[in-house]
Amino acid sequence: MSNDKYSTPLSSRYASEEMSKIFSLRNRFSTWRKLWLNLAIAEQKVGLSMITDEAIEQMKQHLDITDEEIAAASVEEAKVRHDVMAHVHVFGETCPAAAGIIHLGATSCYVTDNADLIFLRDAYDVLIPKLVNxxxxxxxxxxxxxxxxxxxxxxxxxxxxxxxxxRATLWIQELLWDLRNMVRARNDLGLRGVKGTTGTQASFLSLFHGDHDKVEELDQTVVNLLGFEHVYPVTGQTYSRKIDIDVLSPLASLGATTHKFATDIRLLANLKEIEEPFEKSQIGSSAMAYKRNPMRSERVCSLSRHLGGLLNDAIQTASVQWFERTLDDSAIRRISLPSAFLTADILLSTMINITSGLVVYPKVIERRINAELPFMATENIIMAMVEKGGSRQDCHEEIRVLSHQASDVVKQEGGDNDLIERVKKTEYFKPIWAELDSLLDPSTFVGRAPQQTEKFVNKDVAEALAPFKSMITSENVSLSV
Structure with missing residues (x-):
């Protein structure tokens, strides 16, 4: 990588090797070769005698494009101004027995669009296990x-x-919805198949001398060879760009979930109740040595905003595809589709890191509860007094006066909440003095929270993750700075 040229930090700094590889030039061009190979195999199978075994064998031997071939294709593209034809030329030179039949009957979108759909499926296969973890x-x-x-x-x-x-179940529930949406989007993906220049399959119909059944068989054979379950039944020159909306929507929605989670962690870090992992030698600030900045969660918020915005690229692009296609989709899709998956990959890797080492401070939590609980316990105090024969109205007035006095101590004087001490000193409340400690037990104020949590995790989460058990690991993720 040249230090004199800009490179996106998505791939150079943050994203995983496996996700970066999917959208790499080598994988793109090697996938084109696999598509050309499978087209040739299918054409031979359906009945084109011009496709020889030697041609297919040569193509099989050279699926992984070399650096030299990439460079040669770049030189050729500069001359012909067409990336696909440049690679057809170079692949043909590498496989001379196949030179005359590579790309036979196909349009550029046979390789570019089908390759994109393969990348989208493979990228989801990287994301889903991370979300599960x-x-x-x-x-x-x-x-x-x-x-x-x-x-x-x-x-x-x-x-x-x-x-x-x-509280954690609120985060988990949204992540479960993201998992559902991502799996659905992944499994809904089909291939464009072999549809020709405007989607009419005219070139293939000509190759098979008007035999419609053979054209349909060719389409399905290519799809089967590439490991997809279905082919889009109709297309223009491209597959509908509305598919890109369906693909990016779950990722944008994931961005909303991760942003909410990370924001909560940032707020809790300020409250000193829960913190993200903080490494022993990590520096929070160059000037303030005491600081423990939530930099992981801040990164999540930052990239979540970027991810959410990319959905608009897909929406706007799909809405302006005139008739069978225009080319104003090309440049933006080269940016937004890889960016969305690289960003989602970074977010989930960071989320694995954060959730593997969340630090809870129970004493701080207890202190904050004790500062607020007396006010929350006033209704319990009133009810206890009524059970002892007191008047609700009289008790309400007594506790109201004491509450305002205690509030003034907190707000005006910066002191601690002394409402309970005031209750203990007020003769009116003497009948319940012995019960005050039990009336202030925090565990009696949480309702069914423990039971809800246990049922949710052991039932809803367990059922949702059951199909993905083999993906669950105990490995942590190391993050770049």
Whole structure:
């Protein structure tokens, strides 16, 4: 890689080798060769005698394109101004017995579009196991902390208690929906097949002398050879760019999920309740040595925004494809499709890293609960007094006055919440003084959070992950800086 040329940090800095390889030039051009080979095999099988065994054998021997061939194709493209024809020329020179039949009857989109669909399927096969492992790690975290009370937040204002584990189920549920959407999008992918220049298969009909059955057999044979279950029944010159919307939508939705998760972690880090992993020698700030910045979660938020925006590329492109095709889809798809999958790959790798080492600080959580719980316990106090024969209205007024006094201490004086001490000193509440500790037990304020968490993980999550058990590992992911 030249240090004098810009390279995208998606591939040079962040993304995994396996995802970067899918969208590499070598994989693209080698896939074109596989498509040409399978077209030739199918054409021979369906009855074209001009396709010789020698031609097919030579093509099989040279599927993996070399650096020298890539360079030669680049030189040829500069002359003919056509990338596919440049590679047809170079492949033909490498396989002289096949030179006359490579790309027979096909249009450029036979290799470019079918290759793209293969890449999209293969890219999803990289993402799905990573998402499964994020869900698995978070599920273990949820069970571990299903009983730990924590202050809930609505509007980022103190609300009723929940548990650390129950909060994690909110993240997991959205990830499960992302898994469903991604699997659906992956399995819905078909191939463009062999459709000719405007999708009419006219060139192939001519090759088979008007035999429609042989053309249909050719189409299905190519699809079967390439390992796909179905072919799109009709196309223009390209497969419909609406497919790209279906492919990118689950990734954009994943970006929303990861952004919400990472934002919650960033807020919790500020509250000092939960932190992402922090390495022993990691530096949080060049100036402030004490800082533990949530840089992983910040990276997730940053790239999640980028991922969400890429969906608009697909929507706008699909909407302006005139008739059988225009070429204004080409340049943008070269950018947005790889970028979406590389970005999603980085997000999920980072999420695996974060969820493998979340750090919880129960004492900080307890202190924050104790600062707010007295106010939340006022209804419990009122009900306990009523059971002792008190008037609800009288008790409400007593506790209202004490609550305002305690609130002033917190807000005006910066002191601790002393509502319970005031209750203990107020003669009116003497009948329940002995019960105050039990009335303030945080575990009695979390409702069914522990039970909900356990049922959700052991039933809903377990059922969703059952088909992917073989993908679950205990390996962590090391991140680049």
């Amino acid at each position: 994020v869900i698995d790690r978070l599920s273990k975290f949820a069970l571990q902390y299903k009983d730990l009370p924590v202050l809930g937040w609505t509007h980022f204002q103190p609300a009723q208690l929940t548990t650390v584990g129950k």
